[in-house]
Every structure is written in structure tokens, then in C-alpha cells.
Amino acid sequence: MIRRWLHDAILVDPESGSEAPGCLLLEGERIAARCGPDAPAPESARPTSLHGARLAPGFLDVHHHGELAACQIDDARGALRRASASLVRHGVTAFLPTTIAWPAPELLARVEHIATAIARSEWPGAVPLGLHLEGPWILSAAAGAQPPAGIRPYDPREGAALFDRAGSLLRMVTLAPELPGAAALQAELARRRVVVALGHTLAGEQDVRAAVERGACHVTHLFNAMGCTRHRDPARPDDAPDGFAAVALAHEALGCDLIADGAHVHPDWLRIAARAKRERTVLISDRIDVPASGRDAWLGADRMRSDGVAWRLPDGRLAGSLLTLDVAARNVETWRVMTRAEAIAACTVRPARLLGIERTRGTLAVGARADLVELDAAGEVRATWVAGRRVYAAD
Ligand SMILES: [Zn+2]
Incomplete structure (x- = not known):
């Protein structure tokens, strides 16, 4: 087993929020020891200075x-x-490949191909951990840029076939809790220990409360593709919070993730969300890349446009981002949405906790996977390590 000694580093610990000089001993794919800056290099370990x-x-x-x-x-x-290969250039060492609302036969076929690829392949860089199904069980009226033809209520027969194909690789589902069949869907997902996030929804207080009781714990891209947030609706005599985002912000059992590209959410709303959800605020990319060949009609050249920050439909609606997590972390720090330590936590230990894998990922703890990112003082990625190997270096 290869042993490496990483020295002359500032260790950034997202759990404590501290940054301190130190060294790491890697053994194979794992972090074997974490030492002070003056600790001697262990024998037989290859030294690497991080300068x-x-x-x-x-x-x-x-x-x-x-x-x-x-x-x-x-x-x-x-x-x-x-x-x-490209994600490690931005410090990402693990990710959830995320689907969209395709019609049933296509979704089934795609899930099968993705799950097979995840289960059988080796990866040049970042590791796909499993599937995030964003839809198809979402609300048409809150579709965002999801293809309308693929949106539908939950059908247990379709669900059984999908869950069978995805198996234990199904990690997260974004769903609208007001949809017919949502209770049955959530019961099945709870049984499979899949993370349930609410999103693409116009649900009100009662539906949200019921969804939380059934195990929902998170909100997908808070503020985007959901009921808008007003402080009061004069048409409603009971003056209840108006709009899903307000209900979600106020609900203590729900964490959230945010697209911090400056286009999807105003920095003031990012700040409000980060304060409300604290250590359960997660940063995501929601990134879409258009392949060199084989683009589908819905994402064809005639529909999607890049404005340099995000993808947009012809009517100007947002349709996914061009964001990377290193940029998101720098943005929230620059906009004073989060401290530098909080921004790193929102890309590491917090998403790991959401998925229940915080002992092995998103942490520098002994025994964790040696998945690491080297950052300069400005937060630019200098190098990335996956499973104890430096798979990317900026120069
Ligand atoms: Zn998405």
C-alpha cells in the first residue's frame, strides 16, 4: 500500500471551521493520520510538499x-x-448524477444506463456516488425548464421498475409533495433510505408539514421553480406564509441547497437562507453541459441559450447553470453570504451529512477517504486528490 506524507499544508477542517498548519499521512485510499506542522515524516512514506x-x-x-x-x-x-474528468478541475471529488423529467420509458432506460455505468466503471477523477432523480414526480406549474411531457404523478408500477433498476444507487429524489401519490412514493423512498428533497412545487404549509412527517428533510434549489416568497397575501384572511419558499424557510426540519451563481438567486436571499438554515445550507451546481454531439430536442440549439452565467429558455426563464462549486464557494464568500469556513462546509461536510456519508467524505478525519482539494489563498483550485492520488494539478 502506498503511503504519502502531505506536509507544508494549511489543513481546512469544515467540521470545526478551523484552518491550521499541519500534515496528513495517506495510506492507500484513506487518511491514516493527521499531525501538527512539525511532525516528522513517517518512514517509508513518500513526502509531498503542498507549498x-x-x-x-x-x-x-x-x-x-x-x-x-x-x-x-x-x-x-x-x-x-x-x-x-472535468469536475476535479473545480475541486469536486464526488457527485450525484442528476436526471430530469423524461417520459417513463426513456427515464427507465436512462436510469438503467446510468446505474450500470456507475456500478461497473472506474473513473478518471470525481466519483459518481449514485443517482439523484429530479422529477418526474414534480408539479407542472413549477416545472422551471423541466420538459413538460415528462412530468407526471407517481405510479407505483413505474416506481417499482425504476427503483429496481437503480437499486441501492438511488440516493436522492426531488419531488413535489402535493402531487397525487406523494405519500406512497415517500413511504417507498423512506423504506429504501433515499433522501427526499422537496422542489419544483407550489405546496402550502399543510402539504409541507405532511411531507416532513413522512421523512422529507431538504429543499432543492430553494427559491427556484417554486412558489414565490411574499411576506403577506392580502387576499388570504388567515395571513399564512404565502408561497412554498416561505414555508420551507421557516420549517426547522428542512435544510436546503442553493445555486449561488448570482443569476438564480439574489445574494440577499442567499444570505437570508444561509442564516435560516445555518449548517444545513448546502451549495450545489445544478450544472448542465451540452454534449458535443447528440443533443436532445428539448435542449437543442433552438431552445437553450447561455448568457454566460446560466442557461435560459427563449422566454428568458432560467434552465440550469454553468456554475462550478469552487466558483459558488468563492461567490458566497465575496457576497458575504457565508464566511470562508462556512462556504467550504457547504461544499463538503454538509452535503456529506445530507447523504449520511460524513464519516468517509467531506471530512479530514482519520479513516476518511483521501479525497482532497488544494486551494490557494483566493480559493482557486491548485490540485485535487481522489482516493489518495493527485488526479489534477493546475500547472
Ligand atoms: Zn436540476
Whole structure:
């Protein structure tokens, strides 16, 4: 087993929020020891100086479409390999490939291809951990840029076939809790220990409360594709919070994730969300990449446009981002939405906790995977390590 001694580093610990000089001993794919800056290099360990770089756990993106939103059905493996190689340039060492609302037969076929690729492949960089199904069980009226033809209520027969194909690789589902069949869907997801996030919804207080009681714990891209937030609706005599986002913000049992690209959410709302959800505020990319060939009609050249920050439909509606998590972390720090330590936590330990994998990912703890990102003082990625190997270096 290869032993490496990473020294002359500033260890960035997202659990304590501290940054302090130190060294890490890696053994194979794991972190074997964490030492002070003056600790002697263990015998037989290969030394690597990080030249004073900040060393944090690798980033974890729980909402990444990449080319999957538009690639040929049988090119899922290729799309994932390209994502794996490009994500490490941005410090991401693990991600959840995220689907969209395709019609039933296509969704089934795509899930099968993606799950097979995840289960059978080796990756050049970031590791796809499993599937995030964003839809199809969402509300048409809050579709955002999801293809309308693919949106539908939950059908247990379709669900059984999908869950069978995805198996234990199904990690997260974004659903609208007011949809017919949502209770049965959530019961099945709870049984399978899948993270349930509410999103693409106009649900009110009662539906949200019921969904939380059934196990929902998170909100997908808070503020985007959901009921808007007003402080009061004069048409409603009971003066209840108006709009799903307000209900979600106020509900203590729900964490949230945010697209911090400056286009999807105003920095003031990011700040409000970060204060309300504190250590349960997660940063995601919601990134879409258009493949060089084989783009689908819904994402075809005639529909999607990039304005340099995000994808837009012809009517100007947002349709996914061009964001990367390293940029998101720098944005929230620059906009004073989060401290530097909080921004790193929102890309590491917090998404790991959401998925229940915080002992092995998103942490510098002994025994965790040696998935690491080297950052300079400005937060630019200098190098990325996956499973104890430096798979990317900026120069
Ligand atoms: Zn998405």
C-alpha cells in the first residue's frame, strides 16, 4: 500500500471551521493520520510538499446534470466519464448524477444506463456516488425548464421498475409533495433510505408539514421553480406564509441547497437562507453541459441559450447553470453570504451529512477517504486528490 506524507499544508477542517498548519499521512485510499506542522515524516512514506496550500476535503455536488440532460441514452457512461474528468478541475471529488423529467420509458432506460455505468466503471477523477432523480414526480406549474411531457404523478408500477433498476444507487429524489401519490412514493423512498428533497412545487404549509412527517428533510434549489416568497397575501384572511419558499424557510426540519451563481438567486436571499438554515445550507451546481454531439430536442440549439452565467429558455426563464462549486464557494464568500469556513462546509461536510456519508467524505478525519482539494489563498483550485492520488494539478 502506498503511503504519502502531505506536509507544508494549511489543513481546512469544515467540521470545526478551523484552518491550521499541519500534515496528513495517506495510506492507500484513506487518511491514516493527521499531525501538527512539525511532525516528522513517517518512514517509508513518500513526502509531498503542498507549498503552503490550503488543504480541504474534496467537494461533493449533490445536484449535477452535466451532459446527462442531453446526451444520447446509451452515452451515459461517456457523459459521466467526461464529468468525472472535468469536475476535479473545480475541486469536486464526488457527485450525484442528476436526471430530469423524461417520459417513463426513456427515464427507465436512462436510469438503467446510468446505474450500470456507475456500478461497473472506474473513473478518471470525481466519483459518481449514485443517482439523484429530479422529477418526474414534480408539479407542472413549477416545472422551471423541466420538459413538460415528462412530468407526471407517481405510479407505483413505474416506481417499482425504476427503483429496481437503480437499486441501492438511488440516493436522492426531488419531488413535489402535493402531487397525487406523494405519500406512497415517500413511504417507498423512506423504506429504501433515499433522501427526499422537496422542489419544483407550489405546496402550502399543510402539504409541507405532511411531507416532513413522512421523512422529507431538504429543499432543492430553494427559491427556484417554486412558489414565490411574499411576506403577506392580502387576499388570504388567515395571513399564512404565502408561497412554498416561505414555508420551507421557516420549517426547522428542512435544510436546503442553493445555486449561488448570482443569476438564480439574489445574494440577499442567499444570505437570508444561509442564516435560516445555518449548517444545513448546502451549495450545489445544478450544472448542465451540452454534449458535443447528440443533443436532445428539448435542449437543442433552438431552445437553450447561455448568457454566460446560466442557461435560459427563449422566454428568458432560467434552465440550469454553468456554475462550478469552487466558483459558488468563492461567490458566497465575496457576497458575504457565508464566511470562508462556512462556504467550504457547504461544499463538503454538509452535503456529506445530507447523504449520511460524513464519516468517509467531506471530512479530514482519520479513516476518511483521501479525497482532497488544494486551494490557494483566493480559493482557486491548485490540485485535487481522489482516493489518495493527485488526479489534477493546475500547472
Ligand atoms: Zn436540476
